[in-house]
Amino acid sequence: AQSVTQPDIHITVSEGASLELRCNYSYGATPYLFWYVQSPGQGLQLLLKYFSGDTLVQGIKGFEAEFKRSQSSFNLRKPSVHWSDAAEYFCAVGLAGGKLVFGAGTILRVKS
Amino acid sequence: NAGVTQTPKFQVLKTGQSMTLQCAQDMNHEYMSWYRQDPGMGLRLIHYSVGAGITDQGEVPNGYNVSRSTTEDFPLRLLSAAPSQTSVYFCASSYSGHQETQYFGPGTRLLVL
Secondary structure, eight states: EEEOOOOOEEEEEETTOOOEEEEEESSSSSSSSEEEEEEETOOOEEEEESSOOEEEEEEEEGGGGEEGGGTTTEEEEEEEEEEOOOOEEEEEEEETTTEEEOOOOOOEEEEO | OOOOEEEEEEEEETOOOOOEEEEEEOOSSSSSEEEEOOOSSSSSEEEEEEEEEEEESSSSSSTTEOSSSSSSSSEEEESOOOGOEEEEEEEEOOOSSSSSSSOOOOOEHHHOO
């Protein structure tokens, strides 16, 4: 069965430091992969997505993610974190029917 | 465009009561879904629809009903609320299938006492 694992429940980084959020997936075919962000009390917003082509994907707000088939990973990165990036981040794999299977999420805290 | 709208924003129910969570989108999207979000579990799919008149179950469908009579609306019905249904519910829509961006509503926070 398809699944998504986000190993880190919480991550704390200093403002201006780099960030990497980990995501591993289990899927039999070429996956359609997404990163969403959820600010407190808000809905989910798409950061970026991958479904073919270049394995390094650029998204909004300065985020990027790299698809590594050999490691079944799709890690999210940002070179310099801003206080406004504090939120919960979800990795997801897309399935037929417009369905998403989500990881449990990673809560990012940014310290000044 | 209003995007995906959900009502109500917050609801308190007593065990055994029924209610309907409303979801509407004005983007002419064929695909719509309902998810519930619980701490430490991410979002889990309840029901989904690939077009008017077509619905199917997701990962956690028990205790919930859906129907899709129009492209715009996809209501979620709780038949007899239970405390285990205390959660935040999100509706989402997309133009087509699994490679498309899902657009999420702002959520409905439900408390069942």
